[in-house]
Amino acid sequence: MTSTASPTTPPQLPIDGARLIERLSALASFGGSVKSGVARESLTPTELAARHWLAAHYATRPGYLVGVDAAANLHIRRLGQYDELPFVMTGSHIDTQPLGGWLDGAFGVMAGLEVFDALDDAGLRTRRSLQVVAWTNEEGSRFSPGLMGSQAYVQPQALAGYLPVCDARGESFGQARDTALHAFDQAADAGGWSCFAPEPAQPVHAYVEAHIEQGPVLEREGLALGIVEAIQGVRWYQVVVPGRCAHAGTTPLVDRDDAQAKAIALAHALLSHAAEAAQAGDDALRVTIGRWACQPDAINTIADRVSFTVDLRHPDAHVRDAFDRLLRRLAPDGSQITLLQDKTTTAFDPALVTLLGEAAERRGLAARRMVSGAFHDAMPLAGHAPTAMLFAPSLRGVSHHPEEHTHSADLVACTQVLADGLLALAEPMR
């Protein structure tokens, strides 16, 4: 990505905040509401209806094309003057957790579409085409893993591995994908839509994704916007600590091999290590023990097996490595440590991060650079094109829950910076 916007006259594109919130609220009615949360898992009839509602807004408007690719990602393309140039991409996902909030994913898609409407309002053409994508199965709650659509877009050979994956009712991703493609064709025929066939892994000039933070940092610091420069690395461990069953009443401590006591001592040491790092000022080290199970799980029996998980995140691989050594050094003899997942930190494009930061500054917004703690579709995209993200503050950091919320002013401000950034990237025709 190279910015061709003039440094003296950076483009600004006024958006319609009321329209954005109204259309976001309308999207929430597909599967729920703003207040009650949204149940709209990937490729369900509810999600397909929402996709077609989105596509229909643009599919008969001059200068727009709509299409679905082999992973059923929905693309809405606003044609630029030079459609053959690498295009500017934005978007996110509209699938939710089984019962999620109204903003996780949906905001990024609706923010991108609001940019289209703002461009239309302003009668502005761009040199490069712009494309809003609603990625398939970001959440991963219906089909595992998440990020299927964006991963298959940048790495088409991954799709074959996803097609046999089944949901809890036994329907495969391949079947659901076929249903979605067929439903799209029917809707397109019925609506007289202008369509195109999006190819995966096409050259992309830049990818910018707007999303809610899903964490408490921006709210706590009183900021309106996060300019995301990386997605932190994560390791998932499963730790199994062995012991020997014995009677809680008859077995002196000195005779015990208590798996629970050993696991608690290890977990306490790991959490203390993280707490010390936080006290020393490193707020990026995140250690979570989310699962815990013991056997035989009886009140008066000493446990012979405890299993727990560790979710470890830090942007710096050295810090993750140091934690890994600590875990292996402290684990009691006979423990099994399984690395369930190991994702390195995804660094975003520095020039694009700078461009977005300057756009925020010009709008007078209190913003900060930050690292995303959660995964997003921008993670696979970053391996394919210059990529960055914008975060809107999440109230109390809540997401994946009906109480997920962001003040309208913050959603509007984030969309405004997205609009200014996309316009600069797509290069306005003057």
Added chain:
Amino acid sequence: MTSTASPTTPPQLPIDGARLIERLSALASFGGSVKSGVARESLTPTELAARHWLAAHYATRPGYLVGVDAAANLHIRRLGQYDELPFVMTGSHIDTQPLGGWLDGAFGVMAGLEVFDALDDAGLRTRRSLQVVAWTNEEGSRFSPGLMGSQAYVQPQALAGYLPVCDARGESFGQARDTALHAFDQAADAGGWSCFAPEPAQPVHAYVEAHIEQGPVLEREGLALGIVEAIQGVRWYQVVVPGRCAHAGTTPLVDRDDAQAKAIALAHALLSHAAEAAQAGDDALRVTIGRWACQPDAINTIADRVSFTVDLRHPDAHVRDAFDRLLRRLAPDGSQITLLQDKTTTAFDPALVTLLGEAAERRGLAARRMVSGAFHDAMPLAGHAPTAMLFAPSLRGVSHHPEEHTHSADLVACTQVLADGLLALAEPMR
């Protein structure tokens, strides 16, 4: 209890060790075997068959009566010269955990019956009657709580509360009890048994129960026998620690209310307290965290609720109280601490303990006084009659498991001391 045995000529009654082991092994065939463990839960067809096999051995022998009481406890009575005197009682239980060992409970019943056979071999009459009891539902694994039969014997009004208790298949204790009484009547009719109707809460001269230790102390100390002078007090707590769900990746440590981290810190402090006491030489304080559950139990979600149990045992109520204060002082704000059970220490009869200790000494056995860590039928009996117990060493402290085992020599030695003790208590006719 007053011992009337002459101090100069204490009675000794030689038992037949081979017969004891043979009959114990035969009992194990009801529901399993010595090697594979025994599945013989209370009042199941398997346990009823075993009871009737036991009763049939004595029920047609001159000088014996058999009977069941309202709690279905099986009583086998060897009539003394003066049957109207308070009688001497021994026994234990023959019900097991769903899959238990061959000795827990069964040993005490078979040891008592071996004393009967040894008395018969010696042609000895006693002044007082002797009674072996197989108590109903000691384990409590089928019907909760355990110790139903012995508790109902000493406190008959407790029975009404037990009758509606249902097992996992929905059968009530009352139904199972009725079935057992009916089956006993049928077996007695068919076998022409000499029966009596045991009344609860009759005056008992003394109750002595032989049992395996179910702990590792005797084996570790190289001793043949434990003379049990008390059953230690126990408190069962459930501790619920609250937190707030949040995303493991997006939530800095400083913003977390992590129920798991708080519960681990509390549990670690409690276990460290116990470990320090053990290091300081108090091997009687026993703290076990047997159960642990967290919500939502997801690898990348900070827990909003953790629940764990504490099994606390110590003979000294002051030590239990100090632990209680520590728990309440360290528990995080908002924690719920529920005292599920609070049993004080049960002290056995000092004169009876002395009598058994002297009997062991006369047999040249390496024995020690000790406190039982587990509950036994002797616990309720101790509130009704002079009571004590004898412990045989458990290999590696294992019980409630097919690997539960005790060397035959130790089983024989323990039974020998029981025989000598019971004979002294029942007073041989010379």
